[in-house]
Amino acid sequence: MIKYKLIISVGLICIAACSAKKKVLYEFPESMSDAVKSEYITQFNKGKILYELNCAKCHTTKKRGKEIIPDFNPDQLANYELRFANSQHEENLTESKMTEDELVLVITFLRYKKKNKIKNPAKQSDTTKIK
Secondary structure (H helix, E strand, C coil), X not given: CXXXXXXXXXXXXXXXXXXXXXXXXXXXXXXXXXXHHHHHHHHHHHHHHXXXXXXXXXXXXXXXXXXXXXXXXXXXXHHHHHCCCCXXXXXXXXXXXXXXXXXXXXXXXXXXXXXXXXXXXXXXXXXXXXX
8 A cells, every 4th residue: 555655656746847847839930840940949948048047047037926038029139149239248248158159049049939928028128137
């Protein structure tokens, strides 16, 4: 009897752990092949990790207990590619902290991540200020 309770408990813990993981969804162009999508997902996941390590502290917000990564528009993403569009990023987002290739991965992740259902997309002032 104890053996069955242990097995059931371990099973429930595994189910809870698996269901607690966040699944990041991406928006792909319809014409993109499955093979290309698979390669991009690998790149997006790397970009997401880099975003969490280097950007989330200042840009991610919480609403009703859920972390919200802002939706950046193409102009905002282009400013990040330049690094010097914001003095804080010029200081905090140096080449020694994030390489050009890593920055491209973050920007690619932000460009293709599924957009938030919230009606307020990131404003330039919201996405460039350091908290």
